[in-house]
Amino acid sequence: MLGWLCVTLGVAFSSALIPVVSVEVFVLGLATAQPTLHWLALGLVVAVGQLAGKLLFYLAARGSIKLPRKLHDKLHARLHRERPPSPRRERWHARTKWLRAKLDALRERCHRHPHWMTGTYGVSSIVGLPPFMATTVLAGLVRMPLSTFLVAGLAGRMIRFSALAAAPAAFAGWLHF
Numbered sequence: 001m002l003g004w005l006c007v008t009l010g011v012a013f014s015s016a017l018i019p020v021v022s023v024e025v026f027v028l029g030l031a032t033a034q035p036t037l038h039w040l041a042l043g044l045v046v047a048v049g050q051l052a053g054k055l056l057f058y059l060a061a062r063g064s065i066k067l068p069r070k071l072h073d074k075l076h077a078r079l080h081r082e083r084p085p086s087p088r089r090e091r092w093h094a095r096t097k098w099l100r101a102k103l104d105a106l107r108e109r110c111h112r113h114p115h116w117m118t119g120t121y122g123v124s125s126i127v128g129l130p131p132f133m134a135t136t137v138l139a140g141l142v143r144m145p146l147s148t149f150l151v152a153g154l155a156g157r158m159i160r161f162s163a164l165a166a167a168p169a170a171f172a173g174w175l176h177f
Contacts, residue, residue, distance in 0.1 A: 004034055005045050012046040016053020019133060023050065027161055032168040043162025050161075051153045054136045058149055061140025110142045117142050118152055125156025 008030060015021035027046060031039065059065045083089075110117040117139060124135040139149055 001034075001037060004030065004037060005041065008042060008045050009049040012049025013053045016050045017056070023161075024164060027164050028168060031165045035168075037165075039165035040162055042165040043158050043160075046161040046165075047154050047157035050157050051150065054132070054153065055150075057133065057136050058140040058144075058146075061137045062143060063140075107138065107141065110138060114142065114144065117144055118148055121149070122152040122156050125153050126160050128160070 008026070011021065011026050012023050015023035015026075023046060027042060031037065031042060056065070110120070117135075120130065121135045121139050121144065124130050124132050136153075
C-alpha cells in the first residue's frame with residue numbers, strides 16, 4: 001500500500017510539471033485496481049504531489065526562483081526576437097486580441113482585489129476552470145501570500161482528488177444493488 005502511495009506522489013508531482021500526464025486517469029485506474037487504498041489517503045497524496053509541483057511555477061512567477069542562466073537567455077532570445085510580420089501572424093494577433101485584453105483586465109482586477117484571486121484560485125483547484133496551471137502562475141504574479149496559496153490549493157486539490165478516488169467505489173456499490 002505504501003508503495004502505491006509513493007508511486008502516486010511521483011505521478012502527481014510529474015503531472016503538475018508536465019501537464020500532458022493525466023493524474024485524474026491514474027487516480028481512477030488506481031482506485032479501481034487497488035480498492036484497499038483509502039480514497040482519502042489517495043486524495044491527500046495526490047494533493048501534496050500536485051501542490052509541490054505547482055509550487056515551482058508559483059515561486060518562478062513570483063520571482064523567488066530563477067531559471068538557469070543558459071535556459072533564461074535562450075527563452076529570452078526566443079521570446080524577444082524580431083520577426084517580420086506575416087499575414088498569418090497578423091491574423092492570429094487580431095483573433096486573440098480580445099483574449100489578451102480579458103487576461104490583462106483579469107490580472108488588473110486581481111491586483112486591485114487580492115481576495116478575488118484567492119477565490120478564483122480556490123475554485124480552480126477544485127473544478128479545474130480556469131485552468132489550475134494558469135491560476136497558479138497568476139497567483140505568483142499578483143504575489144498571493146504563500147500560506148494562502150498552500151492552504152487554498154491543498155484543500156481544493158484534496159477535495160477534487162478524494163472525490164475522484166471515491167468515485168469508483170461509489171459506482172461499484174451502486175452496481176451491486
